[in-house]
Amino acid sequence: MNIRKIVKSVFGGAVGLFLIIQGIGASDFPLFPPLGPLPPVTIPANNPQTEAKVELGKKLYFDPRLSGNNWISCATCHNPALGFADGLPRMLGGPTSKEGGRHSPTVINTAYNEFQFWDGRAATLEEQALGPIQNPNEMFETLDNVVRKLSGIPDYVRAFKEVFGTGITADGIAKAIAAFERTIVCANSPFDRYMQGDEHAMSESAIRGMALFTGKAECIKCHNGPNFTDNRFHNIGVPADGPLKEDLGRYNVTKNDADKGAFKTPTLRNITDTAPYMHNGFFPTLFEVVQFYNGGGGRSENKSSDIHALQLSGQEVGDLIEFMKALTGELVEIKYNAVPLAFPNLPKGF
Amino acid sequence: MNIRKIVKSVFGGAVGLFLIIQGIGASDFPLFPPLGPLPPVTIPANNPQTEAKVELGKKLYFDPRLSGNNWISCATCHNPALGFADGLPRMLGGPTSKEGGRHSPTVINTAYNEFQFWDGRAATLEEQALGPIQNPNEMFETLDNVVRKLSGIPDYVRAFKEVFGTGITADGIAKAIAAFERTIVCANSPFDRYMQGDEHAMSESAIRGMALFTGKAECIKCHNGPNFTDNRFHNIGVPADGPLKEDLGRYNVTKNDADKGAFKTPTLRNITDTAPYMHNGFFPTLFEVVQFYNGGGGRSENKSSDIHALQLSGQEVGDLIEFMKALTGELVEIKYNAVPLAFPNLPKGF
Secondary structure, X not given: OOHHHHHHHHHOOOXXXXXXXXXXXXXXXXXXXXXXXXXXXXXXXXXXOOHHHHHHHHHHHOOHHHOOOOXXXXXXXXXXXXXXXXXXXXXXXXXXXXXXXXXXXXXXXXHHOOOEOOOOOEOOHHHHHHHHHHOOOOOOOOHHHHHHHHHOOHHHHHHHHHHHOOOOOHHHHHHHHHHHHOOOOOEXXXXXXXXXXXXXXXXXXXXXXXXXXXXXXXXXXXXXXXXXXXXXXXXXXXXXXXXXXOOOEOHHHHOOHHHOXXXXXXXXXXXXXXXXXXXXOXXXXXXXXXXXXXXXOOOOOOOOOOOOOXXXXXXXXXXXXXXXXXXXXXXXXXXXXXXXXXXXXXXXXX | OOHHHHHHHHHOOOHHHHHHHHHHOHHHHHHOOXXXXXXXXXXXXXXXXXHHHXXXXXXXXXXXXXXXXXXXXXXXXXXXXXOOEOOOOOOEEOOOOEEOOOOOOOOOOHHHOOOEOOOOOEOOHHHHHHHHHHOOOOOOOOHHHHHHHHHOOHHHHHHHHHHHOOOOOHHHHHHHHHHHHOOOOOEOOHHHHHHOOOOOOOOHHHHHHHHHHHOOOOHHHOOOOOOOXXXXXXXXXXXXXXXXXXXXXXHHHHOOHHXXXXXXXXXXXXXXXXXXXXXXXXXXOHHHHHHHHHXXXXXXXXXXXXXXXXXXXXXXXXXXXXXXXXXXXXXXXOEOOOOOOOOXXXXXXX
């Protein structure tokens, strides 16, 4: 098995090969062979992508009328101008803009997730989409009310008829938003170009960082596969911060003691767009994140045994950050003045 | 003086000619001669438009870090997806998303305003831009804090250096946002195309509505000039609604008794995009607005003597609405994923 095949397998998600890579040693990694870009997004059989559905989903995504005060849209906390997140440590929401317990995760590349939300409580984007709408601390609206409101907007009624052949339904709202979100994937990062053979796409520092990433720094233990995540849950001992004294994370879903304080490994693609970091936004910059790992992570009863001190030098920390910067790719351009009119301008029957 | 010149003069802002138009009689108006589109926006000598400045202004306009909770941007209440307004009767804002006393006015065509805000308390877009940032019920932030926050974001520091040759300043923020807003003007409405000679650009109903607009319905008394506003303040007796028991409007600025309850005449261009209507969003649709005028407006001590019952038939009301719909033109397309990164990703001096 040659090195090209091994590295492709690792980035392709074959976590078991990590030990083989480790055996090769960090010094081999500047020879990293080209690796293709992210694979095409998997489209669920029950929700095929169409242009009209994506356009409808975009309108819904930007429409604050999906919230209880008609003022908060998906885009408020997953803001295209802020990396499809909000730039805050923890999300704000609810009728009084209260701070919640967790950081708004980016929508970028969620199309590749095996689980949605920090604790993985939803499996699909469709299932995810209806969560924040109904969450009393986020958009605090009932699905019945959303359906009723949108049913009064002729442009939406027409679009649902065209896309789903039905009136407005919560199921259709979820499917359309999910279809739009499946277009929010990054492409053509310096890393991708480097792996396709453009040796100058990444700086020398980033190339050194890649070797550290897959070697000494062990990032690839969890941040592996084409989307740089194992889609699993780990407790790395991030300190509590914000209104939640204790956040049990994945445990809330599984009730399995081993999942206490474990959160989903986030993608590292476009990570420079989505500061601050961690499930509670504890670290404002990537520098602090790397230093946290360098020190062996935080204290926590259930901390993963894989997290230990790394003894990276200052230059190595910088190289790792340079590599992470090289993971930032291009996104679809969002054109934004597109929501159906608020009112039909004529009452029914006029 | 032929009819073409007369009508051009009226829409050009020569209010004095209104009586001449009245003398012609409504039946003449289907012969309306072509009239050009809106004139170019006047650019203030102390704030010339440049591409880089407009781009910077757009970033600032969409950046929630201009607010006290880093969550509310200009675009929250002047949302490109909702006609550069918010679709709500009255704006929400402040640290607890409280309802305010007035309706968020659209940014569309504010470049043509002689006064900004419903009560005209600012003369220029530059002066306006800094108001909501500091308003405790809107973005509740100090200018010092905004300058400090933006000064920590290298992309902004670079952009201000390029555009203004300075560091971040409140004056620069105001000028850049104003420059961006001067690009939010509508063009090529059916009305504009009709006035340029395309007889099929407006429906028969809209053409009848135009005659009513300038004749029997007397809309043109206040909604005149190329932007369909006299840029003056009138009390038409809109009922009180929302948290404000009494809103003295322009009087708050002038302390002139005659201005009690008077509000700025809004543009009617793109009016279909900006429901609900009036300074307090009292009317959800244009139908209710026209019926309000048809009944002679509301009760108010200082109501303008020009407001009286119109005796429009049901068809005439419909025709007027059709004409107003024909005033909706195209807007510049907003591409939205453009705000500088939240964090430099490396602490200073690293």
